[in-house]
Amino acid sequence: MNEHINFAFFDEGSKREIRRATLKAVAIPGYQVPFASREMPIARGWGTGGLQLTLSCILPEDHLKVMDQGSDESVNAISIKNLITSTTGVQITQDTGQATLIQSRHRIPEVPLSAGQILVLQVPTPEPLRHVEPRERLTKKLHAEAEYSGAWLMLFEQIMKYGRMATGADHPVRTAGRYVMAPSPIPKFDNPKMDHSEALILLGAGREKKIYAVPPYTSVVSLDFEDVPFEAExxxxxxxxxxxxxxxxxxxxxxxxxxxxxxxxxxxxxxxxxxxxxxx
Incomplete structure (x- = not known):
């Protein structure tokens, strides 16, 4: 650990602010909580939201795993691990079962997560309604009214055009029977892993300044139709x-x-x- 830098890079006030937003996100599953996204020594769009969550949650006794599209040794994963270890001194592991804190881009590990683990997912676009409504003020209103016809319309248009729901990744889900959320660009194969997961799942979008969460044992259902059910790869x-x-x-x-x-x-x-x- 670099003794000239505060533990986990951020000052304590910044970590408390991010933790408060995270607690609110955990209390309201799937709800996007705005937060003051900090400047990071990596470019926005390279996982700053997930990294801020990791740095605000990490403890000296944690075992950290970082993966990028399934790999622990990609440039992005190595860069994030180097920053975290240089400011915390925590142990790094590639073993999902040994990790207490996992940061990932585009994948949920194959090994089922267990109670006590935290999975942090990097998110580029947290708003599942952005393709039908570009205005933030109106998407907030749609969420408040639980008006998600636009999300189903997108899937219906895919069925009419391709004969199936063609979302290869980031297929929208309904969380705890209420909020529709973007599960991050994980493949549809990983969507069922979020349903009643024993681990806490945190999702962070640094560029969009949003945090949302899936608490343990929470219902997560992929959007589909009665006559066209959801199908993973x-x-x-x-x-x-x-x-x-x-x-x-x-x-x-x-x-x-x-x-x-x-x-x-x-x-x-x-x-x-x-x-x-x-x-x-």
Missing amino acids: SFAGKKCCLCGAEHVYLDEILEADGTVRYQCNDTSYCLNRRSRREEN
């Missing part, structure tokens, strides 16, 4: 070429000779499976 009949995992989110890799192979998107999950297989 299917990898039936496919498995990871490295660890043999099935029923996980897989990356499709095209080889130079034209053959296609599949590999776990969650790299630490894949490494742990291979390590256990070698030990046995």
